[in-house]
Amino acid sequence: MPYALFCNDAQISKAYPDESDVWRLAQRSGLVVDVTADDNRPGPRRVLDNDYEIKPCRAAQGEDPARNKAEADRQARMELELNS
Template sequence: MPYALFCHDAQISKAYPSEADVWQLAQQSGLVVDVSTDDQRHGPRRVLDNDYEIKPCRAAQGEDPARNKAEAEQQSRMELALNS
């Protein structure tokens, strides 16, 4: 089942093959923050900023989550090359 980024129950990203793929996209977009731990956890934990959530979703008609992932990875590599 594909996953996407949501805000207030509205899907705001393309569908991606796994939840981990959406976490990576959110991290690159600056939407992931580290929060302090509670007594039961060691070290900081990652959470999504504001009201963002990662949820399972259906891919839109004609949408290919694997292609979305490949395009996002290619764009990330191009941005790294431009910034170096």
């Protein structure tokens, strides 16, 4: 099942094959924050900022989550090269 980034129940990203792909997208977009540890969990943990959520979704008609992932990975590599 594909996953996407949502805000207030509205899908705001393309569909990706895996939940971890959407976490990477959210991280690159500055939507992931680290919160300090609490009594139940040692160390910091990642959470999404504000009302953002990662949820399972259906891919739009004609949308290929694997292609979306490949394009996002390609764009991330290009950004790294430009920033080097």
